[in-house]
Amino acid sequence: MKTITRISITEAIYEQVGLSRKDSGEILDLVIEEIRAELVKGNDVKISSFGSFLLHKKNARVGRNPKTGIEAEISPRTVVSFKPSQVLKRAINPSLPNLR
Numbered sequence: 001m002k003t004i005t006r007i008s009i010t011e012a013i014y015e016q017v018g019l020s021r022k023d024s025g026e027i028l029d030l031v032i033e034e035i036r037a038e039l040v041k042g043n044d045v046k047i048s049s050f051g052s053f054l055l056h057k058k059n060a061r062v063g064r065n066p067k068t069g070i071e072a073e074i075s076p077r078t079v080v081s082f083k084p085s086q087v088l089k090r091a092i093n094p095s096l097p098n099l100r
Contacts, residue, residue, distance in 0.1 A: 006032075039080060051084040 006028060013024035035053065038045050045053040060076045090096050 042078075047085075049085055049087040051082055051088055054081050054083055055079070056081060 006025075010021060010025045010028050013019060013027060014021045017024070019027070035045050039053060039055060042055060044055060056079050058077050058079060061074050062071050063074045064071050084092075
C-alpha cells in the first residue's frame with residue numbers, strides 16, 4: 001500500500017497542470033489552509049464527489065485506564081471526522097449498490 005504525501009500531490013499538480021513545482025505546492029497549501037480555516041471557525045467542509053470533513057462535539061466523560069483501572073476525566077473536545085461521498089465509495093468498491 002502506498003501513502004500519498006503532500007510532495008506527491010504537488011508533483012501530480014506539476015505534471016498534470018503544468019505549473020511550476022513551487023506554484024503547485026502553493027496551490028496545495030492554499031487548499032489545505034482553506035479547509036483548516038473553515039474547520040477552526042466551526043464549519044463543516046464538503047468537497048463534492050469526494051467527501052465531507054465533519055466536526056463533532058464530544059462531552060466530558062469518565063474514562064478508565066485499561067492497564068491500571070484508574071478512572072480519569074476526559075475533557076470535552078471537538079473532533080474531526082471524514083465521511084466519504086457515495087461517488088468515492090463506489091470508486092473504491094464498484095460492486096456497491098446504488099443507495100439513492
